[in-house]
Amino acid sequence: MKLILREDVEKLGDSGDIVEVRAGYGRNYLIPQGKAMMATDGALKQLERMKEQAERRAELTIEAAQDMAERLETTSVTISVSVGEDERIHGSVTNQDVAEALEERDITIDKRKISLDQDIKTLGEYTATVNLIGEIKPQIKVWVVKK
CATH class of the missing domain: 3.40.5.10 (Ribosomal protein L9, N-terminal domain)
Structure with missing residues (x-):
């Protein structure tokens, strides 16, 4: 059959x-x-x-994902955190924090599609990768600064 x-x-x-x-x-x-x-x-x-x-x-x-990727490649976000001794962050910056920072710039990305290249526990510049569709994976600069 x-x-x-x-x-x-x-x-x-x-x-x-x-x-x-x-x-x-x-x-x-x-x-x-x-x-x-x-x-x-x-x-x-x-x-x-x-x-x-x-x-x-x-x-x-x-096509929409490629347009979004171009927009994300030129975007950097700044996340303000409270710090303790030795400029260490209380806790860590997560993909949720990056998603919220992007939301402030009117870019809506699901937090599960954002992956951080390393744990963010100190101030500085980091890179986050957004998994859009297939091989389209733009990177965002994430600046972590003191409040």
Whole structure:
């Protein structure tokens, strides 16, 4: 039985794949669960249209990510912290702090996409990397200064 997967199915395939399965597995599990549909001529044409639309959306997303990367490459943020002896920070500067500093500059980035190259526990200049999409990973300068 030939089916088109509507969602990723473990050990079978990804969404949009055309797979060959046993009739009982397809008829009794995949189709009733909404995980697959019959691979008819109309469904195959619809799948092609959906793939084309997804590719166009992905291109737009990549273009937006490249624009954001250019904007981030030219951005540096300053984070003010309280310090103790030897200019050491109370605690450390985290990716959350960098995300909040970017938010003040009207740039919204999820804190989970920001990675610091090293632990920030002293004053100075550091680099943070933002994982946007795929290989697009701009770096931001982070200045840590005394309050």
